[in-house]
Amino acid sequence: MFGTVDEYKVLKEGQVFIQITNEDETKTVLEGPIAITKNPCHHPEDLFVLKAVNNIYLHHLYDVLVFPQQGSRPHASEILGSDLDGDEYSVIWDFELILTLLNPIPYNYDSEPSHMPDAELRMSSKARTSIVFTC
Numbered sequence: 436m437f438g439t440v441d442e443y444k445v446l447k448e449g450q451v452f453i454q455i456t457n458e459d460e461t462k463t464v465l466e467g468p469i470a471i472t473k474n475p476c477h478h479p480e481d482l483f484v485l486k487a488v489n490n491i492y493l494h495h496l497y498d499v500l501v502f503p504q505q506g507s508r509p510h511a512s513e514i515l516g517s518d519l520d521g522d523e524y525s526v527i528w529d530f531e532l533i534l535t536l537l538n539p540i541p542y543n544y545d546s547e548p549s550h551m552p553d554a555e556l557r558m559s560s561k562a563r564t565s566i567v568f569t570c
Contacts (some may be wrong), residue, residue, distance in 0.1 A: 436526055438500045438519050443492045448506030450488045453526060454497040462497055464489045470527040470536055471500065471510075482536055485510060487528065500524050 436453075446452060453465040465487040472482045493501055502510045502519070527533060 436498065436500050436524050438502055438522060438524055439496070440519060441493065441501050441503050444504050445490050445492050446488070446501065446503035446505065448503060448510075449486055450503055451485050451510070452490055452493040452496065452501035453487050453499075453528075454494065456498055464494070465526075465528050467528070468530060468533055470533045471524050473522050473524050476525070482527075483510070484533065500526060 441452065451469065451471070453469065454462050455465065456462055466489050467487060468484055469487045470482045470484050476482070527536070
């Protein structure tokens with residue numbers, strides 16, 4: 436689903452508007468907690484939970500994710516550094532599934548230990564002189 440911004444400024448920080456088209460071509464406005472991410476999503480921490488709200492001023496928009504203009508930082512940017520220039524978002528509105536995705540075990544971003552030899556590395560005086568003159 437593509438993202439767009441609320442040009443009417445009716446959404447508050449933490450809110451989004453989503454109206455989807457059903458298989459029978461009817462429309463459904465989603466309400467309540469939703470999880471949003473974009474690909475690639477490597478870890479559950481890459482999910483962002485917001486509140487989907489119904490707003491009559493936005494009913495002409497459907498099959499897009501509408502982000503608010505209001506807030507300290509754009510929500511699109513908070514989702515893996517995303518923006519609204521064509522990024523596609525995945526939206527999950529199944530509350531039971533969202534509950535299983537919340538509070539993930541944090542991903543370990545630590546690098547592996549260095550494999551440097553235990554012995555001290557010594558530079559020859561010729562190498563030291565070469566470095567001094569080239570720098």
